[in-house]
Amino acid sequence: MSWLIKNRYAVMCFLVFVVMCLHTRNGLWYGDFWEHSAVVRELATNILRPRHPQLLLDAPHAFYSPYTVMVALLARAFHSDAVRTLSLMGLVNLGLWFIGLRLFAFSMVTKNRSATAFYTLILTLFWWGSFAWAGFGGFFHFGVLGHILPYPSTFAVALALIAIGLNQLRMETRRRAYFIPIFLFAVIVLISHPITFLFFTVALVSQSCVDRGSVHFQLILIAVLLSLTFLVADYWPYFPVRDFFLFESGKYHFSNRLMYHQVASKIWPALIGVPLVIATVKSNWRRPLVLMLATLLGIYGFGAISDQYAYGRLVSYIVLLLHIVIAEHISLLESKLHEFHRSSWFARLVVPVSVTAIAVILFFKPLKFTLDKALRDHPPTYKHYQFLSEFTGQYEVVLADILTSWMVPTFGGKIVATEHPLAFVPDYDVRRHDVERFFNKESELAERQQIVQKYKATYLLLKKSQGQHLMQGTMPEGRIVFESDSFVLISLGPN
Numbered sequence: 241m242s243w244l245i246k247n248r249y250a251v252m253c254f255l256v257f258v259v260m261c262l263h264t265r266n267g268l269w270y271g272d273f274w275e276h277s278a279v280v281r282e283l284a285t286n287i288l289r290p291r292h293p294q295l296l297l298d299a300p301h302a303f304y305s306p307y308t309v310m311v312a313l314l315a316r317a318f319h320s321d322a323v324r325t326l327s328l329m330g331l332v333n334l335g336l337w338f339i340g341l342r343l344f345a346f347s348m349v350t351k352n353r354s355a356t357a358f359y360t361l362i363l364t365l366f367w368w369g370s371f372a373w374a375g376f377g378g379f380f381h382f383g384v385l386g387h388i389l390p391y392p393s394t395f396a397v398a399l400a401l402i403a404i405g406l407n408q409l410r411m412e413t414r415r416r417a418y419f420i421p422i423f424l425f426a427v428i429v430l431i432s433h434p435i436t437f438l439f440f441t442v443a444l445v446s447q448s449c450v451d452r453g454s455v456h457f458q459l460i461l462i463a464v465l466l467s468l469t470f471l472v473a474d475y476w477p478y479f480p481v482r483d484f485f486l487f488e489s490g491k492y493h494f495s496n497r498l499m500y501h502q503v504a505s506k507i508w509p510a511l512i513g514v515p516l517v518i519a520t521v522k523s524n525w526r527r528p529l530v531l532m533l534a535t536l537l538g539i540y541g542f543g544a545i546s547d548q549y550a551y552g553r554l555v556s557y558i559v560l561l562l563h564i565v566i567a568e569h570i571s572l573l574e575s576k577l578h579e580f581h582r583s584s585w586f587a588r589l590v591v592p593v594s595v596t597a598i599a600v601i602l603f604f605k606p607l608k609f610t611l612d613k614a615l616r617d618h619p620p621t622y623k624h625y626q627f628l629s630e631f632t633g634q635y636e637v638v639l640a641d642i643l644t645s646w647m648v649p650t651f652g653g654k655i656v657a658t659e660h661p662l663a664f665v666p667d668y669d670v671r672r673h674d675v676e677r678f679f680n681k682e683s684e685l686a687e688r689q690q691i692v693q694k695y696k697a698t699y700l701l702l703k704k705s706q707g708q709h710l711m712q713g714t715m716p717e718g719r720i721v722f723e724s725d726s727f728v729l730i731s732l733g734p735n
Contacts, residue, residue, distance in 0.1 A: 364381070
């Protein structure tokens with residue numbers, strides 16, 4: 241029993257890892273996964289001079305990050321496709337996240353560190369409202385964990401958490417050699433997921449502000465490190481990082497407005513930490529955790545006031561800090577209970593068992609849903625799209641509706657427009673409007689033919705559910721090259 245208590249963090253990580261392996265095996269990928277897989281496919285094809293991963297353009301893409309370059313190199317080395325390589329890399333990301341979460345929890349508290357790390361893991365996985373955000377990177381509750389593991393954001397968060405833990409070790413031991421991995425991780429995080437870099441920066445500055453030595457010296461060191469990070473990132477060859485921050489990042493604000501909708505109902509269990517934080521501030525406000533919470537809340541509020549909704553993604557880190565505050569107090573309760581009942585194994589189990597049971601009850605529906613997806617066999621979400629690799633070339637244009645287009649570049653050719661915003665594509669809105677007009681049932685044949693010619697579309701991909709019979713006589717001429725229960729693929733080129 242004592243072994244289980246001592247190694248409970250590792251045991252919990254193992255159980256979660258097994259479930260995520262089963263989830264990964266089923267290939268139930270949604271959302272941004274298909275943009276990342278298109279990026280990996282294009283990089284694996286042209287690692288030195290990639291074109292746009294989704295559109296037939298010689299334009300950069302903001303997801304050409306160190307992470308996706310690494311995944312593409314692995315795909316090339318092992319002759320693996322983008323989906324399989326990304327899927328397996330997600331499990332590596334999970335392992336890194338486990339390490340990072342433990343180091344981060346250790347860096348935020350001074351007592352009962354192992355117990356606090358365990359409870360932080362439990363709370364992070366399950367201590368959420370039933371309708372917590374899903375499909376967004378940076379959130380790690382159990383209802384979304386299996387879907388976001390392959391994302392660059394997961395990799396970036398793991399590295400950021402590890403780097404913050406290493407920075408705390410650097411400050412405690414005064415070993416400046418830790419600056420080397422911290423700096424390397426900082427560059428990767430900045431390019432891979434800027435919002436995580438903002439959290440990372442707040443953490444480093446907050447740690448420096450409570451240093452027991454020279455605060456000013458520590459702040460200067462961090463300022464130099466961050467300046468060098470931006471300087472090196474500016475030389476990233478795959479997309480202009482400086483231009484992205486100055487001119488293109490605003491395109492992503494509107495898509496993140498959900499970070500400010502019904503927030504309390506999504507995070508209400510974590511709000512238990514608010515009075516605990518207030519009590520902590522009264523006793524000792526000079527803690528990195530308190531300073532980080534105050535700063536992140538300020539930036540989060542600024543995002544709402546200024547309509548710069550991408551800052552809303554910081555809510556995931558705010559909740560993480562609240563989870564750590566709650567975990568710290570639970571570990572203190574466990575410690576006191578153990579002091580009064582040292583010989584009782586029941587006293588050592590009552591707190592962790594109770595907390596885990598409450599967490600599971602709170603998050604029962606998402607937990608049940610995830611376990612069902614992992615433990616039962618399900619066909620992969622991309623099963624109906626795999627035929628595209630046989631009939632379409634990677635640099636041929638496949639005209640499809642917005643939702644269908646999202647998955648096409650991973651298996652087939654390029655598309656005309658995407659569902660999500662794109663940096664470095666000035667005519668994004670025009671492209672999306674053209675696709676919507678093409679599939680509007682009221683559009684005329686001449687208008688559709690004009691759109692086909694404008695984007696040099698080679699194939700037309702129709703969903704059977706779209707009721708293509710309603711458009712008979714108003715579609716460009718072509719021949720059917722593939723038909724299934726779900727799709728009809730029409731060649732628009734010469735016979």
